[in-house]
Amino acid sequence: MNRTIRVVVVDDERYAREELAYLLGKHAFIQIVGEADSGEAAIMKAIQLQPDVLFLDVEMPKMSGMEAAKALLGLKKVPLVVFATAYPQFAAEAFRINAVDYLLKPYEEEQVTQTIIRIQEKLMPKESPDLRLGKLAIELDGEIDYIPIQDILYMFRDEKLTKIITTQKEYDVRMTLKELESRLSSYSFFRIHKGYLVNLLHVRRLTPWFNGAYQLEVEGRAEKLSVSRNYVRDLRHRLELT
Secondary structure (H helix, E strand, O other): OOOOEEEEEEOOOHHHHHHHHHHHOOOOOEEEEEEEOOHHHHHHHHHHHOOOEEEEEOOOOOOOHHHHHHHHOOOOOOOEEEEEEOOHHHHHHHHHOOOOEEEEOOOOHHHHHHHHHHHHHHHOOOOOOOOOOOEEEEEEOOEEEEEEHHHEEEEEEEOOEEEEEEOOOEEEEOOOHHHHHHHOOOOOEEEEEOOEEEEHHHEEEEEEOOOOOEEEEEOOOOOOEEEOHHHHHHHHHHHHHO
C-alpha cells in the first residue's frame, strides 16, 4: 500500500486509546492523527482532521460510539468506522451502521491486523486484472519459483519454515506468515489461527468443534484445520460475503 491511512482513536479510557494506538502504529502506513475521549469530541476531530478511519469505543458517557457514528453520516466526508468494545452483543447494530469491522477488547494483534486488511480493501482502488499477474514469487534453492495464487490452498508455520500447500504440491519457504499475509492482502486469504493462513476461495466446509472453535476443510484435502474461536466471527462474515 503506497498511501497513508489517517486514523483517529476514540475511547473514554486513556489506557485503551494508548493500547490500540500502539497496535495500529506497528503498521507503517497507519498515521494516528488524533485521539478523542468522547462521542462529541470524535465528531469535532472528524470535522477538523478529515481522517480516513475512526476507531470508536461503543460505550462512552453522554454520547455513545453508536450515536457518534450515526452523526458522522451527515458529514461531507464520512470516515470509515471500526467499533471497539468489550461486549459482543453490539455487533449486529454496528454492521447496520455499515461499520467496516468490530473489535473486541482486550485487543489481539492479529485481529487488529485483519481489521487493517479490511480497511485497505475499502480504501485501495482495485487494480486492473490485466495488471495483476496473480503469482507469488518464492525462493527455492537459489532459484525463483512463481506460484499461481489461485492454486494456493493454505499455508502454516512449521518451526522455522512456512509450508505453502497448493493444489499441485507443497513448498517450504523462509518467509513468515506475517510477510505472506502482507503480500497477499489484496487477495482472498484469511488467518484462521495464529499459525494458519487459508485461501477462502478453496474453503469447502466449516464445522463446529468445541468451546466456540471450528474445524475447516479445503477442497481436495482430507485434513481438518483448526479455526481459533477468536477468528470465527470474522471468518464467517468473510465467507458469507465472498
